[in-house]
Amino acid sequence: MTEYNLNGQTCRGDKIKAKNLNFYYGSFQALRDINLDIPGCAITAIIGPSGCGKSSFLRLLNRMNDLIYGSRIEGTIELDGKNIFDKEVDVVDLRKNVGMVFQKPNPFPISIFDNIAFGPKQHGKKSKIELEEIVENSLKKAALWDEVKDKLGQSALALSGGQQQRLCIARVLSVEPQVILMDEPCSALDPMATLKIEDLMRTLAKNYTIIIVTHNMQQAARVSDTTAFFMMEPDRAGSLVEYGLTSEIFTNPKDKRTEDYITGRFG
Amino acid sequence: MLNVSAKQTQKLAMAGIWGGGVITLLLLIVIIGYVLLQGLPGINWEFLTTNPKGGLSGEGGILSTVVSTLYLIGITLVLLVPIGIGSAVYLSEYAPNNRLTRIIRYGIETLAGIPSIIFGLFGYALFVTVLSFNFSILSGALTLVCLLLPTMITTTEEALKAVSYSYREAALALGTTKWQMISRIVLPSAIPGIVTAVILCIGRAIGETACLYVTMGGSAAMPSSLLEGGRTLSLHVFYLAMETNAMDKAMATAAVLIIIIILINALTNLLAGRFQKRLKGIS
Numbered sequence: 001m002t003e004y005n006l007n008g009q010t011c012r013g014d015k016i017k018a019k020n021l022n023f024y025y026g027s028f029q030a031l032r033d034i035n036l037d038i039p040g041c042a043i044t045a046i047i048g049p050s051g052c053g054k055s056s057f058l059r060l061l062n063r064m065n066d067l068i069y070g071s072r073i074e075g076t077i078e079l080d081g082k083n084i085f086d087k088e089v090d091v092v093d094l095r096k097n098v099g100m101v102f103q104k105p106n107p108f109p110i111s112i113f114d115n116i117a118f119g120p121k122q123h124g125k126k127s128k129i130e131l132e133e134i135v136e137n138s139l140k141k142a143a144l145w146d147e148v149k150d151k152l153g154q155s156a157l158a159l160s161g162g163q164q165q166r167l168c169i170a171r172v173l174s175v176e177p178q179v180i181l182m183d184e185p186c187s188a189l190d191p192m193a194t195l196k197i198e199d200l201m202r203t204l205a206k207n208y209t210i211i212i213v214t215h216n217m218q219q220a221a222r223v224s225d226t227t228a229f230f231m232m233e234p235d236r237a238g239s240l241v242e243y244g245l246t247s248e249i250f251t252n253p254k255d256k257r258t259e260d261y262i263t264g265r266f267g
Numbered sequence: 268m269l270n271v272s273a274k275q276t277q278k279l280a281m282a283g284i285w286g287g288g289v290i291t292l293l294l295l296i297v298i299i300g301y302v303l304l305q306g307l308p309g310i311n312w313e314f315l316t317t318n319p320k321g322g323l324s325g326e327g328g329i330l331s332t333v334v335s336t337l338y339l340i341g342i343t344l345v346l347l348v349p350i351g352i353g354s355a356v357y358l359s360e361y362a363p364n365n366r367l368t369r370i371i372r373y374g375i376e377t378l379a380g381i382p383s384i385i386f387g388l389f390g391y392a393l394f395v396t397v398l399s400f401n402f403s404i405l406s407g408a409l410t411l412v413c414l415l416l417p418t419m420i421t422t423t424e425e426a427l428k429a430v431s432y433s434y435r436e437a438a439l440a441l442g443t444t445k446w447q448m449i450s451r452i453v454l455p456s457a458i459p460g461i462v463t464a465v466i467l468c469i470g471r472a473i474g475e476t477a478c479l480y481v482t483m484g485g486s487a488a489m490p491s492s493l494l495e496g497g498r499t500l501s502l503h504v505f506y507l508a509m510e511t512n513a514m515d516k517a518m519a520t521a522a523v524l525i526i527i528i529i530l531i532n533a534l535t536n537l538l539a540g541r542f543q544k545r546l547k548g549i550s
Contacts, residue, residue, distance in 0.1 A: 062440060064436065064439070064440060067436075067439070069363075069364065092442050092443070092444055093442065094442075095439065095440055095441065095442040096441070096442030097442075099440065099441070100436075100440040102433065102436065102437065102440075104433060106431070106433035106434065106436070106437045107437075108434055108437065108438075108452060108456075109434075109456060118438075118441065118451070118452075119441040119442065119443070122441070122442075122443045122447045122451065123442065168437070171437075171441065172440075172441070175441055175442055
């Protein structure tokens with residue numbers, strides 16, 4: 001196991017490890033032969049043109065693709081050395097451990113407080129004091145507390161888009177995951193709100209492993225420590241072209257296709 | 268030229284839409300107004316608190332028919348709502364998209380189109396005769412459950428399907444079980460639609476006459492148990508209008524019927540609001 005020092009912490013170099021991963025929707029192969037080691041307590045960006053399978057890959061990490069009828073997986077993804085597709089792995093526990101923030105902010109149509117308390121409540125935390133504490137801490141970690149502390153009882157749908165997305169991040173934090181998956185979390189937000197989310201991601205990276213799928217290459221360059229570039233092959237199956245430190249991918253890409261993509265020649 | 272004609276088309280369409288709305292509203296006001304105007308003068312304390320005399324006289328009040336109606340609706344709902352919601356949850360959230368599911372759906376759609384008197388005959392054969400519940404409120408309620416299940420299931424399923432997929436994803440991604448996701452997020456969000464389903468069913472149940480005529484009998488006496496026959500308000504209106512000359516009493520009974528429907532709808536909405544708040548943990 002490789003260990004390294006990042007963000008002032010010693011981390012596993014292979015917190016998440018995809019090995020010979022193939023993924024199919026019915027007879028269509030969406031991902032081919034992915035081998036990828038994702039480091040802990042760092043931000044990994046997955047970039048690539050539309051349809052290259054980056055979201056499909058992200059949704060394998062918390063097994064959200066289980067919900068899709070006819071999907072099939074070959075190969076393994078290990079989280080802390082344990083294959084998440086093993087029969088004895090409880091998908092409910094996995095998702096508690098690997099949280100997800102979606103492209104469109106999707107707070108529940110209930111109050112701000114109840115949105116954050118929902119996860120912990122379902123996992124058996126009943127005491128009001130404990131829940132209040134979790135809600136406050138989660139909102140503080142998501143840099144939203146000061147904006148909403150006086151209106152916790154109001155509907156979450158009344159918040160702005162950027163606030164809703166930070167609420168969704170706080171909701172994920174409330175169940176204390178180790179890994180946070182973000183599927184184009186800023187694509188529905190304006191530049192100021194995007195900046196706030198990016199700042200927040202940098203702060204969170206000290207304690208969480210973050211994997212972000214993004215269309216926005218500047219965003220990947222700004223926030224991530226490592227970057228993976230996916231592209232589709234002639235039969236439309238997505239594959240990993242290049243993976244490395246973000247600084248190297250963006251200044252000195254080894255593959256011609258990566259260079260063409262990041263310099264905007266296609267995509 | 269094109270602009271002008273597009274604007275004219277819009278004006279025409281608006282006129283049509285407004286016209287439709289106004290006609291609907293007018294119809295509602297005229298019917299309810301007519302029944303209330305004709306019926307309200309006939310309503311008094313004595314009318315409400317005595318039983319019908321029965322027979323061809325048309326004399327007496329409506330107490331036993333009000334009681335029978337409420338009794339019938341209550342028992343129907345107690346059976347109908349849980350079974351209906353359960354089936355809808357199964358179809359919307361669990362049923363795989365396969366042949367069996369398609370057959371079930373086809374069956375439900377077909378049942379929804381069958382005339383109520385056919386359900387009445389079935390109820391008579393099964394509940395009244397084979398199960399020996401005789402002409403009773405129970406037989407009537409069970410028949411109504413069969414009659415209304417298709418409506419209850421399809422309307423509830425529509426309400427469940429209308430709940431955004433993103434809520435389901437968000438809940439599951441937080442590590443909830445499927446049942447927690449359904450019971451805590453999907454069902455509460457669908458409550459307004461489910462209430463619509465219940466109100467539709469109550470409306471139809473109150474309006475039914477034929478299928479109850481052959482399962483509840485038509486006894487005007489006060490029912491003392493579930494296994495006794497009874498006469499609903501609608502049946503009573505039918506008797507009064509067709510077999511007696513007491514048109515004023517028929518109108519008064521119809522007015523009471525309309526008032527009861529309005530009250531039940533209001534109550535259902537109120538309860539649903541409370542229930543939704545409690546499920547969402549706002550209370």
